[in-house]
Structure formats: structure tokens, C-alpha cells
Amino acid sequence: MTFKWRLPRRALQFSAAALIAAPALGLGFFRGNLAAAEFLGVPLADPLAFLQALIGGRVLVLSYLGSALLVSAGYFLLGGRSFCGWICPVGLITEQGDKLSRILGRAGKGGIPLASSRWSLLLVLLTVALTGVPLFEVLSPIGIVNRAIVFASLLPLLLPAAILLVEVLVSRRVWCRSLCPLGGFYSLLARFSPLRVGFVEERCTHCGDCLEVCPVHEVLAPSLKQGAPQVTAGDCNRCMACIDSCSTKALKIDFSYKRSCTR
Amino acid sequence: MDDETSHAGISRRQFLKGSAATPLALMLAGGGIGAVYLRPADARGFLLRPPGALPEKRFLAACVRCGMCAQACPYQSINLTGGEAGVGIGTPVITPRQIPCYLCQDLPCVKACPSGALDKKLEDIEKVRMGTAVIIDRESCLSIRGLRCEVCYRQCPLIDKAITLELRHNARTEEHSIMEPVVHKEKCVGCGICENACVLPKPVIVVQRVVEVQKDSYDF
Numbered sequence: 120m121t122f123k124w125r126l127p128r129r130a131l132q133f134s135a136a137a138l139i140a141a142p143a144l145g146l147g148f149f150r151g152n153l154a155a156a157e158f159l160g161v162p163l164a165d166p167l168a169f170l171q172a173l174i175g176g177r178v179l180v181l182s183y184l185g186s187a188l189l190v191s192a193g194y195f196l197l198g199g200r201s202f203c204g205w206i207c208p209v210g211l212i213t214e215q216g217d218k219l220s221r222i223l224g225r226a227g228k229g230g231i232p233l234a235s236s237r238w239s240l241l242l243v244l245l246t247v248a249l250t251g252v253p254l255f256e257v258l259s260p261i262g263i264v265n266r267a268i269v270f271a272s273l274l275p276l277l278l279p280a281a282i283l284l285v286e287v288l289v290s291r292r293v294w295c296r297s298l299c300p301l302g303g304f305y306s307l308l309a310r311f312s313p314l315r316v317g318f319v320e321e322r323c324t325h326c327g328d329c330l331e332v333c334p335v336h337e338v339l340a341p342s343l344k345q346g347a348p349q350v351t352a353g354d355c356n357r358c359m360a361c362i363d364s365c366s367t368k369a370l371k372i373d374f375s376y377k378r379s380c381t382r
Numbered sequence: 383m384d385d386e387t388s389h390a391g392i393s394r395r396q397f398l399k400g401s402a403a404t405p406l407a408l409m410l411a412g413g414g415i416g417a418v419y420l421r422p423a424d425a426r427g428f429l430l431r432p433p434g435a436l437p438e439k440r441f442l443a444a445c446v447r448c449g450m451c452a453q454a455c456p457y458q459s460i461n462l463t464g465g466e467a468g469v470g471i472g473t474p475v476i477t478p479r480q481i482p483c484y485l486c487q488d489l490p491c492v493k494a495c496p497s498g499a500l501d502k503k504l505e506d507i508e509k510v511r512m513g514t515a516v517i518i519d520r521e522s523c524l525s526i527r528g529l530r531c532e533v534c535y536r537q538c539p540l541i542d543k544a545i546t547l548e549l550r551h552n553a554r555t556e557e558h559s560i561m562e563p564v565v566h567k568e569k570c571v572g573c574g575i576c577e578n579a580c581v582l583p584k585p586v587i588v589v590q591r592v593v594e595v596q597k598d599s600y601d602f
Contacts, residue, residue, distance in 0.1 A: 176444020178498035
């Protein structure tokens, strides 16, 4: 089988960026950006942006709640961090940075634990509750990239540029892996989602190719080292790069819940 | 193997370059964050928000910076702020001198706002209080100097309500009258059309923060 997940994934990442650019090009079927949008008449909303607006602005708009729940439900089914792997334009950019980083061989892998993103999430929610400043909507590189695409506001791009620089030279994909509060939010959501990467231990040759390509290699370790039949960690991006890389088809897409500890 | 030896060979240089890049990147990030954070959103003066905006502090939290109000505005009056707006980065703002708010009856910007940062309870555009027009430079105002200008008055969508002309005797010429435009803050919606229309290079009538109408002993 020569099918690679990389192709549809790239296609979706680029279509997401193109969708955001659509209104600027005079196309009416999409409005907004990844914080809140309307696509073919369906309102969509980033659940974390919704939470911040709710806490800080003390306004509850029912249609907004509905659209945030709709998006949450979708990401729950697919695995929350599939947003990071398939949609987020910052992810698309930092993946390219990661390629460069591999060539330069300068930046370290790992470093800050994955769970740090949950602390960022807590920090964001606390800040908005205490000061009314929606920290992540202000600093979000996703929002900055979105607005750069639609409204050509280019100066704030310095922030994602700094993130890229750190990721290329110091710690590979550290923002996306360990610091992004939205990633933290979705990883909590993804912890119990039904779509997972499954592992067939009998086929595995322990070549390590999957660990090499995985942006969050920690999540594969329980499977490879202890033979857990599924990757259960919410930090899995569902980028399917491990499946693409596996020459013996030991990794596959799994839908059902299985006990993660079989031995 | 090859990889390993090359790693060992340049480790010091790598270390130096790595440690030079880290502070640089931190400075960039810190500078960017600081530039955004050390300033409140309206540090450079009053920001004219679209119709129905919540009070500024709550607006800043409730606005998710999606830009849908700006995309919905048929006149492109609404722009999103950049880093100069501090924590208000990416929030919608109207710059009347460029394009004022033309007060659409159907409020497309308010309808487009998903988060309620623009209050959906707003239905009547004349009830909007985005700001209040103020004549900030009476000595330069052509009408007050005795010329027939009154452009702000003629352009005002609430003519004779939000801006009226008050006539008085021109003491300088002894034979003409002065027709002074007067803004009535309880009627002014703050659309900025007067500020846009002012014929002087620097507008003498500008929209500023809403001034509450206060009761005093003069009101019976």
C-alpha cells in the first residue's frame, strides 16, 4: 500500500489557510478565522476562545455556546489534537521549521514535558478570570497568523517568528508540543476520544522509525516499550506520521476503546 | 555513526551558537510580549469601537478577534488593530477620519459578532453610544469664527438632533451672525461622520469617549 496520510493532511492544512484567506479574496462562503468562523452558514467557534470570552466578558451567547460545543464534539471524536496536526496554520509553519531543524541538527528534542501545556492553559484561564485579559487571544500566534492572512497585519508576526526561531535553534517544536494552551486544551479533550493510533506488537521490529518522525514521541513510548495496544495519550496529534513511516504496518488506526494495560 | 562524530566535533561551537540564539529569541519574544503588554489597549487615546460594543474592559475580554464584524461591514469602516493597541491587538476599531460608521439600520457588524462583544440586544441604531463628538478646537472652527461652513451639521445623520446650529450676533463684523454647531451628547451616537467631514486638515470636531449625561441643579 502506497497510501500516505501526509498528503491529505497537508492538503487540509493548506485548505484551512486558504479558507481563512477566502473572504479577503472576495469569496463569501467562509468568514472569520480559527477563533470563530462561519463556514457554509454553520457557525464554528474555538472552545478556548469561547471560555475566555465567557469568563472575561461575562457574556453568554447561546449560539456561540452551541458552535463551541459543535467544534468540541468534532475534535473529541477525531482526537482533540488533530487540530494541531491537521488544521492549525502555526503547526504547518513549525513543521517546516522542524524540517530545517533536522537539517541543521542544532536543536534538542524533548526538554520541556508535554504536560506543561496544561499549565499554560491554567495560566490563560486564571489570567482572564483575574484580570479580564484574554491572554491567549492576545498572544496567540494562531490568531496573529490568521489576521496576517486576512487583514495583512504583518508586524505582530514577530511573535510566531520568535517561536519558529526557538524551535529551529533550541528545542524542536517546543511551542506546539509543550507550551500552546490550545494544544493543552485539546489534549485534555482527546484523552478519551475513540479514534486512536493502534499498535500490533507482533509486527513491530523496533526499528524506531516512528519515534523519529513523531512530533510527540513520548506518546508512542508506552506502546513500543510495554506493548500497549493503543496510543492513549491526548497529546497525540493524529498526524499519522508514525503510520506512514512504519514499514511493517505495526501501527494502524484504531477506533474502539481497549484496555491500555494488557500486560 | 557519522552523525555522532560530527556532533562531538562541533559541540562547543554548537553550544556557543545555541546559547547566543536562546537569549536572542527570548529577547524577541520578550520584546514582542512586552510591547503588547506594557500598554493598555487605549494608551494612544480613545478607540472608537463598532456599534453595540460592551464597556471597554469587558469588550477586550469578550472579543475573540475573529474579524467577522470587519468582514461584515459594507463600508469597510471597521479595521482590526495591530500591536499598537496593546492588549487590544486584533480588536475592531473605527477610524472616522478614514471611514466613519454609516449607521446601517440592520446592524450587520452586530449580527456578525459571534461572542456577544457587540451586544445583540442593540436594535435601534440611534440608541448606539460609540462615543460622543466634541468640538476640541473652537478657535479654529470655521463656523465659530463666523464663516458659513456647518459641514459637520449638514453631514450629521441626526441633523438638528445630535448637532444643532445656534445663532448669535457676530461682534467682530457687527453685521453678520455666527452659526455655531453645537453637539448634544444625549443624542450623538458617535458615528464619526462629522469628524470625517470636517474641512480643516486637523478636524476640530472629533469623537471621544462617551460622556455620561449628568443631572444637576439646573434640571428641574
